[in-house]
Amino acid sequence: MVVRDETVFAHTPYDGSRQPFTIGLAPLDLKDWIEPDHHFEAHLAEKERLFENAVAPVFLAEADTVPAQGEVLGLLLEHLPRRFPDVYSVSGGAVTLLASGRRYEFADFGGRPLLLAAKLVQEDLVIMRKGEGGYRLVAAALAFPSSWSLAEKFGRSMPEIHEGVPGFNDGRMGPVVARIFDNLAVDRPVWRLNWSLYSDPELHHPMPKQIDLRVTDTSLPGLHVRVERQTLRRLPGSGNILFTIKIHHDPVAAFAAHPEGARLALGLRRQLLELTPEQLAYKALCHARARIAEDLLRLAESCGKSSKQELAAAK
Template sequence: MNDFDGGGRDRPAPAGPPFSHTPYDGSARPFSVGLQPLDLADWIEPDARLVEQLDEKERLLAGGGEAPVLLAEDSTQDAQQEVLDLLAAHLPHRFPDLYRREGEAIRILPAGRTVALSGSDDIPLGRAARLVQEDLILMRASPQGYRLAAGALCFPSSWSLTDKFARPMTAIHETVPGFNDGRMGPMVARIFDNLPVGRPSWRLNWSLYTGPALHRPFPKRIAADGTDPHRLARDEASGLHVRVERQTLRRLPKSGDILFTIRIHHDPVAAFARHPLGGQLALGLRRQLLELDTAQTAYKGLTAGRDAIAEGLRKLAAQIQNDKNH
């Protein structure tokens, strides 16, 4: 499979928010690998928030966040350039209404600005990060397993690039329930070891946060307040949001490193009320919440608030059904 297999220009761009992905509807199981084959035409997911999120990336890459968002080992320069070159080939071809190649630069049409493809003012992964909403992580083989060798991480979900940089998979995931003391860790290690160049993959996971902020490098804790569905409906911005990570894996053909992309989709829980299947989504999220064990609940920051959130989701689903009936 090459970078343009699967439709190229003839395939429409992905739909915008809300609810691009809903893994909590029962289609995916929390704390499982759940990898699916990826059509490279769907590798990158721009949507209506492209300009807004690229503006936020610019702010963070300029040092405006609580934690560093761009780190790289010196030996990864060629692999970083490989990532940038892949994006520079893919984006104008796949999304000609959004991106245009202009010599040694890519113009992001809706943003009205260009990103240079070479120069001395930034490392290549920083340039690549300025093109897409996805965060970009380079994983490199080592005697201890694949380690995080370079990363542009503007929108972390409660982890810090500084804390995980240069560490192997086992250390990166030491707080994930079932990763190092169950089947998940060895399974992921085998996937990384054996991932062919022409067989990229993708997966989804979800979490809950208060508010829509994307840059979240610190641990989360969702308390019982702010979960009443009527309050959420009145004030979405300060209410509970469901945050979905769409992750992709592909082995880079030249360097052999693995590129891990993370695309954040976040939507207010109150928006279930405007979704055609909102009641089902609310009940699916409630069911997954209640099926989490103690360690999983703590990892998701929901120990104090899970029962109240579950009750709020039940009431919200009932309210949606009642509105449909009237």
Template sequence: MSWKLWTRPEKRSALMSQETIRFQHTPYDGSSHPFTVGLKPISEGEWLEPDAFLVPHLAEKDRLVSERRDAVFRAEDGTEEAQQEVLALIVENLNRYHSKTHKFVANRVVIAGRGPVVDLSSKPALLTAARLVQEDLVLMRPGPDGYRLAAASLSFPSSWSLAEKFSKSMSAIHETVPGFNGKRMGVMVARLFDNLKVGQYVCRFNWSIYPDDELYNPKPHRIDLRDSDSVLSRLFLRVERQTLRRLPGSGDIIFTIKIHHDPLRALEAHPDREQLAGQLRTQLMVLDPDQLRYKGLANARDELARALSELFTSEAGVM
């Protein structure tokens, strides 16, 4: 999401509160590693994660659905019951664990902070469910070629297109991910999908570095920092929090993706900047050429590593 969005009057309260949720998740701190599965168990109460950006993120979803619905929502015929199941589970979870942000009145949900009022009878059900939460919702259905993307409300993609991936298998979806197919990672993911039990909740993180903080980011990006100054002020850490849960009725898997954006320049004032900058630099330096190209950092890694080094080799100024 661009900074221009935060200047709208209805977004100012969210802008003021962003300081409290920066660096909410820092998978680059050594707790996980890129291009690995890295699934960890979570509790039912941790499945969904509404935060101070709830209202503007939902507003952005509504805008995208209104302006480019085919780009952000797709569903195969025959997924209607599974979509309804997802909606029911999300409503149940919000009602139980997130009553401060979601108020239920008859067949409607009122989002706190002047958010939308969502009619739960609206169709398609997966799109209605996605209008309640910041997470994107992807329905994965088993088939002869493994699990495939059978339905999705995907408003905030990270360098991939729903139109291109719709109805494709896991292996086809990840064909451009270095090391996924033909190696251990793809086999492990397939096994995890097959063995995920009803009632299990698992989570993983992915991070990338982007030249902006637009939420809707379907196109691959390339960052070139050669001969650039003020490296940190130009870039954003984009963290994906991904969860998996098997639907008890259909047996499908609901895959959620929530986006977090942190300006890299905010590291300068972070109390743990030395650890975070050092670990991020370490992860950057172990990426191989294919991984760097995939993350759009082939022409940025060295300059970025140098800028990060300055945060833990000298006194960094306060923003």
């Protein structure tokens, strides 16, 4: 099992290494395709609960996507035991999660192989298929949405899915993404990161996001930075595109224990202050930005690891 220290954040795109509201794709080494961490058991247990009891749909698929779903499951069953032999075992028509002993029979998921695939990994899984209006969302196991509804987006094209995202349909991003999808080669998967802020630690957010000022007014303890790690790869048989979406949901207050906490707090503050009014509204931070920026500066000062020049520049 790949386990990381809870005080060392896995991905920090807000440190200046990425810019928000940009495509920011990088080549993906397939050995790093799936990313289990110390939340593995908790996240999979939450997925099981949601697949059984969620009010908002967390699994939807068009009937003719079963072969593509099977491709996804096949790729995972090939990759996971080889990359993580202490976590997965595949034999006798079943896959077993070794830590928990949970065993899934393939025959039980003949009509929904993507659901089984999603039960094996922390990542959510989304299949996009090209149609007359571009690539559409045709199947998804989406337990941990970041403020969007699978029911509303299902069957829709990329422009429709990203309606309201600043710069996507009213700028260059949408056409560039369409070209990337068209040109994505089977042997050239890619990945990207984005971040947002939430005032609770919940993973399942199917409703539009609102920062709770009652939390942010009491400083940072309730605030979480949510990073999505997305990978894209073309399925070799169907030609569909698979998104994986891994959620890292970390308390901002944990910067205090991070060796680079001051730098991360200042980086997040800088990107927060640089957001345009449209971007700020999309992230639901219009009313909370000033207070969060103040708190991040105080946090950086308390870490005591920033240079005087960095703090002076931040002020």
